[in-house]
Amino acid sequence: MTYRALDSYSVLDYLRATPALDAVLDLSAPLHAREVGDGNLNLVFIVEAATGQSLVVKQALPYLRVAGESWPLTRERMRFETQALIKHNELAPGLAPQVYHFDDDMSLVVMENLAGLEVMRKPLVARKRFPKFADHISTFLARTLFFTSDFYLTGVEKKELQAKFINPHLCKIQEDFVFTNPFMESPENHWNALLNAEVEAVRQNSALKLALAEMKAYYMTHAEALIHSDLHTGSIMANAESTKVIDPEFAFFGPMGFDVGAVLENLVLNYLSHFAHTPDVATRREYQAYLLDLVREIWTQFAAKFDALWVEHNCGELMPAKYWAYPGGEEAFAEFRRRTLARILQEVAGFGGAKMLRRMMGIVSVWDITSITDLEQRAVAERLAIRIGSRWVTERHAIASVDDLLGIVREETA
Amino acid sequence: MTYRALDSYSVLDYLRATPALDAVLDLSAPLHAREVGDGNLNLVFIVEAATGQSLVVKQALPYLRVAGESWPLTRERMRFETQALIKHNELAPGLAPQVYHFDDDMSLVVMENLAGLEVMRKPLVARKRFPKFADHISTFLARTLFFTSDFYLTGVEKKELQAKFINPHLCKIQEDFVFTNPFMESPENHWNALLNAEVEAVRQNSALKLALAEMKAYYMTHAEALIHSDLHTGSIMANAESTKVIDPEFAFFGPMGFDVGAVLENLVLNYLSHFAHTPDVATRREYQAYLLDLVREIWTQFAAKFDALWVEHNCGELMPAKYWAYPGGEEAFAEFRRRTLARILQEVAGFGGAKMLRRMMGIVSVWDITSITDLEQRAVAERLAIRIGSRWVTERHAIASVDDLLGIVREETA
Numbered sequence: 076m077t078y079r080a081l082d083s084y085s086v087l088d089y090l091r092a093t094p095a096l097d098a099v100l101d102l103s104a105p106l107h108a109r110e111v112g113d114g115n116l117n118l119v120f121i122v123e124a125a126t127g128q129s130l131v132v133k134q135a136l137p138y139l140r141v142a143g144e145s146w147p148l149t150r151e152r153m154r155f156e157t158q159a160l161i162k163h164n165e166l167a168p169g170l171a172p173q174v175y176h177f178d179d180d181m182s183l184v185v186m187e188n189l190a191g192l193e194v195m196r197k198p199l200v201a202r203k204r205f206p207k208f209a210d211h212i213s214t215f216l217a218r219t220l221f222f223t224s225d226f227y228l229t230g231v232e233k234k235e236l237q238a239k240f241i242n243p244h245l246c247k248i249q250e251d252f253v254f255t256n257p258f259m260e261s262p263e264n265h266w267n268a269l270l271n272a273e274v275e276a277v278r279q280n281s282a283l284k285l286a287l288a289e290m291k292a293y294y295m296t297h298a299e300a301l302i303h304s305d306l307h308t309g310s311i312m313a314n315a316e317s318t319k320v321i322d323p324e325f326a327f328f329g330p331m332g333f334d335v336g337a338v339l340e341n342l343v344l345n346y347l348s349h350f351a352h353t354p355d356v357a358t359r360r361e362y363q364a365y366l367l368d369l370v371r372e373i374w375t376q377f378a379a380k381f382d383a384l385w386v387e388h389n390c391g392e393l394m395p396a397k398y399w400a401y402p403g404g405e406e407a408f409a410e411f412r413r414r415t416l417a418r419i420l421q422e423v424a425g426f427g428g429a430k431m432l433r434r435m436m437g438i439v440s441v442w443d444i445t446s447i448t449d450l451e452q453r454a455v456a457e458r459l460a461i462r463i464g465s466r467w468v469t470e471r472h473a474i475a476s477v478d479d480l481l482g483i484v485r486e487e488t489a
Numbered sequence: 490m491t492y493r494a495l496d497s498y499s500v501l502d503y504l505r506a507t508p509a510l511d512a513v514l515d516l517s518a519p520l521h522a523r524e525v526g527d528g529n530l531n532l533v534f535i536v537e538a539a540t541g542q543s544l545v546v547k548q549a550l551p552y553l554r555v556a557g558e559s560w561p562l563t564r565e566r567m568r569f570e571t572q573a574l575i576k577h578n579e580l581a582p583g584l585a586p587q588v589y590h591f592d593d594d595m596s597l598v599v600m601e602n603l604a605g606l607e608v609m610r611k612p613l614v615a616r617k618r619f620p621k622f623a624d625h626i627s628t629f630l631a632r633t634l635f636f637t638s639d640f641y642l643t644g645v646e647k648k649e650l651q652a653k654f655i656n657p658h659l660c661k662i663q664e665d666f667v668f669t670n671p672f673m674e675s676p677e678n679h680w681n682a683l684l685n686a687e688v689e690a691v692r693q694n695s696a697l698k699l700a701l702a703e704m705k706a707y708y709m710t711h712a713e714a715l716i717h718s719d720l721h722t723g724s725i726m727a728n729a730e731s732t733k734v735i736d737p738e739f740a741f742f743g744p745m746g747f748d749v750g751a752v753l754e755n756l757v758l759n760y761l762s763h764f765a766h767t768p769d770v771a772t773r774r775e776y777q778a779y780l781l782d783l784v785r786e787i788w789t790q791f792a793a794k795f796d797a798l799w800v801e802h803n804c805g806e807l808m809p810a811k812y813w814a815y816p817g818g819e820e821a822f823a824e825f826r827r828r829t830l831a832r833i834l835q836e837v838a839g840f841g842g843a844k845m846l847r848r849m850m851g852i853v854s855v856w857d858i859t860s861i862t863d864l865e866q867r868a869v870a871e872r873l874a875i876r877i878g879s880r881w882v883t884e885r886h887a888i889a890s891v892d893d894l895l896g897i898v899r900e901e902t903a
Contacts, residue, residue: 225709234657243648250644259812281821288808295639296713394702398673407695
């Protein structure tokens with residue numbers, strides 16, 4: 076079938092012509108579709124049957140960019156997203172939307188409708204709490220990262236999976252817009268004009284720029300696990316019971332710390348936004364304490380779960396149980412795990428800090444902070460983000476525990 | 490065409506049926522072929538024309554291993570070798586045999602005949618000198634590694650090239666036999682029985698085994714550049730004027746230090762072999778000094794050439810010139826290069842050390858040392874190799890210059 080963009084009528088014809096979907100929703104029943112996407116990159120239809128069953132159809136639009144290589148980028152984007160969603164469901168069941176159907180020619184995926192869940196960014200600004208979030212996201216991170224790494228897979232299995240996730244065009248977006256462009260003159264950068272001095276200082280901070288260059292080289296070369304690679308709080312939908320990680324189109328084999336860092340960094344940015352969003356001091360402090368507890372819990376549970384998976388799977392594949400089978404070998408294996416997680420935490424600091432900085436002066440900001448309408452108030456949060464982000468990056472080698480990471484947040488906001 | 494193994498007659502028919510080769514050698518002239526391979530893995534024919542022109546035909550045999558996945562391994566081996574040879578010629582002209590023709594169905598490559606060059610291992614035992622070797626091999630390393638890295642290529646170009654060198658089965662051989670099996674009980678391991686105590690001590694040395702696990706994880710994940718991945722002195726042919734790197738079938742995107750480490754480590758093993766091979770002390774010391782000078786020269790020239798390429802290509806792609814265009818940026822860029830090369834040197838120590846150790850107690854030894862017929866004499870060299878290799882691995886983070894690396898060799902052999 077050749078590509079054609081669907082509308083809320085033709086999407087129903089498309090579904091009815093796809094009998095495999097009958098298992099998900101009764102195709103003979105009356106169906107209703109409404110388009111809920113933002114219309115820029117993708118069409119998103121929620122389709123409901125009279126039976127109460129529902130699903131989502133997500134179709135890439137061919138005009139992501141006006142000129143150039145936009146269409147191939149869009150098409151491969153849907154393939155990477157679908158492949159990653161399927162893998163995430165396999166490895167962390169229930170923590171990503173289920174995929175029901177993929178159509179490469181139509182650049183289209185049919186997936187679970189996440190009714191009753193909301194994208195986390197706005198409710199976090201509204202001081203909502205997600206009691207299962209730390210447990211769920213740490214499980215998602217531990218399982219998707221461990222089971223796609225060389226610690227678990229054989230070398231052959233890992234490389235065969237990696238070959239399916241060579242994702243150069245999507246990677247380029249992160250490479251340019253996380254590590255490079257925000258820190259030099261580039262037309263797409265924008266920032267609060269009150270930060271001119273701070274932005275200039277970042278661009279001229281050699282220790283920081285050196286560290287960012289090192290982090291970029293590491294991001295581009297360290298094919299450690301299948302990472303989501305865009306795991307901010309806008310890529311997570313949740314409610315009190317459930318958590319789903321969405322939009323994994325950037326997925327590729329990269330460093331684990333990039334995903335963990337993205338989650339923690341976005342919670343810190345939300346923490347900073349409450350200096351403006353929550354003027355009542357007691358209310359603000361209570362919610363900010365909740366957010367920092369979340370950061371600690373997510374790291375602590377991630378590390379514990381990752382470590383437990385490694386032990387549970389008979390030492391994994393990287394070095395088999397036999398390699399550690401000597402007097403003292405058990406302790407050496409424990410020390411190897413400890414060092415690996417300590418290294419990942421330092422990378423969390425480096426990547427989290429880089430991402431925090433780029434949100435202040437690059438192409439994409441975060442709604443948590445841009446929704447602060449008073450520019451002076453907004454600048455207070457942004458200056459703190461720049462200080463914390465810079466220190467996470469430049470002091471990453473001194474980070475030995477999640478409390479060191481939180482200590483920098485506390486020191487700068489004391 | 491379906492595969493059939495050639496012989497010294499049918500190879501001539503094959504060549505005559507491949508008109509493109511007429512540019513290399515006059516196909517209408519009388520031709521003569523002789524098989525010079527060892528007959529285990531590959532057929533190797535040297536084909537000479539009455540005109541004096543010549544070429545080499547290398548064909549993989551289908552019986553690399555008796556059972557299992559041997560044939561796919563063999564077939565892909567020839568493809569990776571050919572792709573790498575072509576890339577090496579493009580990036581380091583004259584330093585690898587030229588490829589004239591590749592036939593995937595026949596698992597066959599036609600390439601330059603390296604008449605007048607010899608594989609380096611034996612002449613190094615015979616104390617031969619190669620006056621251009623340090624210059625040539627440092628050029629080969631600097632150019633093949635720099636030009637296939639993210640420092641030079643765009644992210645998209647690098648990942649597209651990387652996709653052609655996903656080489657899981659060949660990688661597995663190095664992963665198992667360099668980092669894992671030699672350091673635990675495994676049936677293929679063999680060693681000089683006089684080393685029983687030393688081998689057991691290595692297997693129970695937790696600091697060493699931890700470090701080897703870290704180096705293996707790094708080898709499997711750090712996709713830094715297209716590396717040869719088997720660059721010992723048996724993969725280099727040379728004479729007084731010329732140097733050619735051969736047999737790159739293990740090529741994949743891995744850490745640069747693995748290739749540089751392989752060259753230096755093999756020179757150190759050759760150095761150690763002269764304690765037995767060269768009983769005359771003055772003669773021995775003179776040649777050993779030459780070998781250590783080679784090690785220093787190769788590293789120093791490699792680092793200088795790599796650095797010069799990076800500067801020359803306008804800062805490269807990783808971070809463009811614009812990123813460093815601020816007061817102090819030039820110094821920061823210089824420091825980034827310095828730190829990168831310092832990191833690579835530590836990886837040279839780690840990988841070189843691991844490879845030195847595996848040659849003493851794994852599946853493959855080196856002829857330099859196994860050709861010492863007196864087992865007591867041989868054990869002297871082997872014990873030194875185990876001590877030096879262990880220290881290169883465990884002390885790698887303290888290596889700040891090539892003299893630190895050589896210092897360990899000197900201390901252990903003083």
